[in-house]
Amino acid sequence: MTTEPRRFLVTATPPTTNGDLHVGHLSGPYLGADVFSRAQRMAGHTALYASGGDDHQTYVVTTAQRLGVDPVELAARCNDEITGTLELADVAIDAFTRPDDAYREEIREFFAELYRAGRLVPRTWTFPYCAETGRYLLEAFATGFCPECLAGTCGAICENCGHPNDAGSLLFPESTGAGEGSAKEPREVEILVLPLEEYRERFTEFYRRRRSTMRPHVLRFVDEMLSRPLPDFPVSYPADWGIPVGIEGFEGQVINVWAEMLPGLRHMAEAARAHRTPETPAGVWDKGSGFELVQFLGYDNTFYFSFVHLGLAFAHGGLIEPTAIVTNEFYHLDGAKFSTSRRHLIWARDLVGKYGPDNVRFHLALGNPEHQPADFTEAGFLETVRTRLHEPLRRITAELAAYTGRPVAAAPGTEALLDRYRDRMRRAYTLETFSMRLAAETTANLLVLLAARASDDPGLATAGLRVLATQASPLVPGLASTIEDRYTDAAPGCVPDLSDLIAVTL
Known part of the structure; x- marks a missing residue:
């Protein structure tokens, strides 16, 4: 039986450059995307595999602060370590990029276009502000409890249930790096948001059509989110780490790193195209390119890919939408989640260096946490x-x-x-x-x-x-x-x- 050749654009969530890859990372998107890409090429299809360093996460700042190093230097070092670990593990990625000036300008222009088209709208947002750290409580700068499942979490997203939170919904927020019970004051800031609720009908129709290529946990999460009004998503927020918005009236704000990731992945995909199939016309992420977008990610990132990125694609109007979102559940180490920030981990390069890539790949595939957590x-x-x-x-x-x-x-x-x-x-x-x-x-x-x-x-x-x-x-x-x-x-x-x-x- 012969099948028509297909063209796949394969992404793995850009890893935060606050550490090397641990075994939990490797077992998830990076190995999964590699196995899938190799298998498609073996079957006669085209597969471009792209990722890159996620330098603008606030976790880079908090980790650098804890280690007493410069965050720019930390990100650069970790990019080198991550690419070395991928190579050691025989992960044949076509492009692993890192942000540069051209990348940052491309990201700014992407959001400037959406703003000019009226797709991003101003909203007044209330953030707790910590005078001790001089930071607004968001992302890694905030800790508290998830308003959905009540688990301890940082700002923006709950790693346990995947539901989003913000400064107003995070329960009992505290400032990372500040003394216990440090004073916080509410401050109103006008930011740019993507109004996800405006795309409800398109989300509903999209997931009706794509149910066969989404894993069950993703569909359950989507159903949970659609059972209530969808939140506005902050595309900008007040911080000094990240890509400045560059739009008048929003000085002192940077682009939310999870919004940045969509045009960032598009940038990475072009690098993969240039590396593997330079004869392919540019614009592999554009609607009509003929590529099917297959995205590998940990379940905790589901909200960003299933709603934020898809919503941005709807708002843009000229981008391909994902054919499949392939999630993995958490891989635990001795019963607890692998964690770079808590140093509860085994570095992937240490395991691969000791036992060889094939042995590690075989075991991580055999016990992969595809639908439920697994323990290493x-x-x-x-x-x-x-x-x-x-x-x-x-x-x-x-x-x-x-x-x-x-x-x-x-x-x-x-x-x-x-x-x-x-x-x-x-x-x-x-x-x-x-x-x-x-x-x-x-x-x-x-x-x-x-x-x-x-x-x-x-x-x-x-x-x-x-x-x-x-x-x-x-x-x-x-x-x-x-x-x-x-x-x-x-x-x-x-x-x-x-x-x-x-x-x-x-």
Whole structure:
């Protein structure tokens, strides 16, 4: 069966540059987008994979303050660390950009156009102001309790339930970095907002059409948000860290970093196009480009992508809208959420450097928190990779060692059996049913089957390994490439030398 080639524009949420990537980060959007992109190219489709440093988050400021470093220097260092970690983990991203003057001017002009078109409107907003820190309480500068689920949270969004908050709705707000019970005073500021409620009918219709490509938790969140009036979203706010608005009357304000992210991702996508398919005309994010937008993100960012970015696309009128929003739930470390700010983490580069990218990718795919939280422990990682990857591979290669250089015949039914594996992997990689867990689980099951049958049916084992090398290459590209190279070097129809397939011993 042949399918018409598709063109995918794949994004992973730009990581905050207040630290390197930890294992929780890697298990989420960055690995997911990489596996999806590799799988689409394997199937003959086009996939551009883009992300970049999220330098303008206020968490960069609070982390720099805690570490006693300059926030600009911190962001620059973390951009270098993140790109190095992605490379170490064999994440083949087409563009990972960082903000520069051209980027900032592009962002300002995007919002200036919306303002001139009347899509952004002024609103008087009341912010608590902390004289001790000299900051308005917003984003990372504020802590309190979520008005929706009552969990402790910072300003703007609740990481637990994903619902937005603001200075007026955050319960018992306190100023980050100030003394306990520090004095706060309410101050009124005229800011720019995107009135999301004006697009209610378009949101409703969009999610009616796109239900098959949205994960269940996203749809549940959308239904919750649409059950009440949608909030105005602050596109600007009073702060000195970020991109200045540059619109008369809004001096001393910067563009909300989560609003910035939409045109920011468009900028990153153009860099990915120039890198991978320079022959493709510019404007891959423009309506009519023929690209399908597939966005990978943690569930806690759902509000921004499902409402704010989509609302900005509605307001602009000339941008593609997401075909799919692929979320992941939280990956926990010893029962608690990975957290850079709380230093509760395992750095991804440390784990990958110690055990190799394929082992880490295999485990993170197999236990991926696609629909519910998952827990990581190093002991569990070692046990899973040893029993579900290394041991069956070693048993297969040991049984086939006696046949090295000799031809072996496949028994009747071998191709039909391997077609079942191909079909299941195709389902795992297809956009509408994408699942790293399914791909890894199916591959692990095939390895166990081949190991169990290798002594009695070496033809199945040798044919199965070669099919696995193709189908599992988006998951474990290094291992897959090694197996494929061994088969390429062997005489046609003969068993290759399969010794020492696994480079890292656990």
